[in-house]
Amino acid sequence: MKHNVAEMPVDDDITPDATTDSVPAPASLIPPLGQTAVLLDIDGTLLDFAPTPREVWVPPELSTTLKQLHERTNGALALVSGRSLNDIDLIFAPDQFPAIGGHGAEMRLQPDSEAVAAHAPPLDKELKRRLAAIAKLSPGILLEDKGYSLALHYRLAPHAEKAIYEAVSLIRAELPTAPIEVLPGKSVCEIKHSGFTKATGVLELMTHEPFRGRRPFFIGDDVTDETVFGIMPDFNGLAFSVGRRATGVAGHFDGPSDVREFLARLLDDDRDVSLS
Numbered sequence: 012m013k014h015n016v017a018e019m020p021v022d023d024d025i026t027p028d029a030t031t032d033s034v035p036a037p038a039s040l041i042p043p044l045g046q047t048a049v050l051l052d053i054d055g056t057l058l059d060f061a062p063t064p065r066e067v068w069v070p071p072e073l074s075t076t077l078k079q080l081h082e083r084t085n086g087a088l089a090l091v092s093g094r095s096l097n098d099i100d101l102i103f104a105p106d107q108f109p110a111i112g113g114h115g116a117e118m119r120l121q122p123d124s125e126a127v128a129a130h131a132p133p134l135d136k137e138l139k140r141r142l143a144a145i146a147k148l149s150p151g152i153l154l155e156d157k158g159y160s161l162a163l164h165y166r167l168a169p170h171a172e173k174a175i176y177e178a179v180s181l182i183r184a185e186l187p188t189a190p191i192e193v194l195p196g197k198s199v200c201e202i203k204h205s206g207f208t209k210a211t212g213v214l215e216l217m218t219h220e221p222f223r224g225r226r227p228f229f230i231g232d233d234v235t236d237e238t239v240f241g242i243m244p245d246f247n248g249l250a251f252s253v254g255r256r257a258t259g260v261a262g263h264f265d266g267p268s269d270v271r272e273f274l275a276r277l278l279d280d281d282r283d284v285s286l287s
């Protein structure tokens with residue numbers, strides 16, 4: 012959906028490339044797993060969308076694939092998500108993976124590690140209270156409080172999209188100096204501090220072992236993932252989009268099931284490489 016107000020989403024999907032290439036991402040583009048860092052968005056990339064954030068389902072085969080990729084890359088697999096680390100862990104429980112959470116607000120380099128780098132202060136309580144009141148505009152609007160940000164989900168109330176963005180815009184206008192930004196996502200409007208993104212998270216992650224010096228590839232489906240697409244060339248890495256083909260990517264997938272299949276195939280292909 013397109014809007015004219017600056018804070019509203021230009022599009023609730025990824026920015027499309029002019030080409031209409033529908034060739035799926037070829038596994039042959041990926042270096043051997045021992046030289047690769049695997050960076051993966053979660054919702055709309057690994058997992059199919061669900062009506063509400065808590066209703067997502069992790070197929071058991073995906074858990075197996077992620078665990079094996081994590082092992083075969085010697086730990087250089089990270090989830091890069093808008094979700095909080097706490098939420099990521101609940102979704103993938105009992106498994107844990109290195110992760111960047113909250114669009115770059117928090118990072119954990121190793122599974123089962125307590126070491127979480129926080130890059131964002133909590134969102135002001137009064138601001139949150141005012142933003143939360145927007146959920147009263149319509150039944151079906153869901154609030155997700157991530158501490159450092161607040162998300163207003165309208166997948167169950169699509170008619171409320173315009174009203175949500177207008178209400179957020181009014182509140183922001185009363186806070187001209189506040190360093191906050193509005194992130195349009197898929198059926199969600201998120202309000203967070205500015206100054207960190209998924210890309211700032213990945214830039215930091217790539218300075219740490221076992222990620223440092225590897226060639227990453229990143230798969231993502233949303234506008235917030237485009238920040239990471241943009242920095243993949245800095246690491247001689249590759250970006251892949253899901254849904255539409257985004258600008259500057261090496262290939263794209265039609266949907267999460269294609270991504271899951273691709274990741275599983277990487278394990279098989281890599282076994283072939285190491286055997287040859």
Ligand SMILES: O=P(O)(O)OC[C@H]1O[C@H](O[C@H]2O[C@H](CO)[C@@H](O)[C@H](O)[C@H]2O)[C@H](O)[C@@H](O)[C@@H]1O
Nearest residue numbers: 053054060061062063064092093166197198199
């Ligand atoms: O960066 P991601 O890992 O893709 O996370 C983006 C947001 O995902 C979640 O919301 C989205 O998925 C829900 C479950 O399918 C869906 O109900 C909702 O409409 C989507 O916006 C999550 O709740 C957010 O916190 C993430 O930012």
Ligand SMILES: [Mg+2]
Nearest residue numbers: 052054055233
């Ligand atoms: Mg996503």
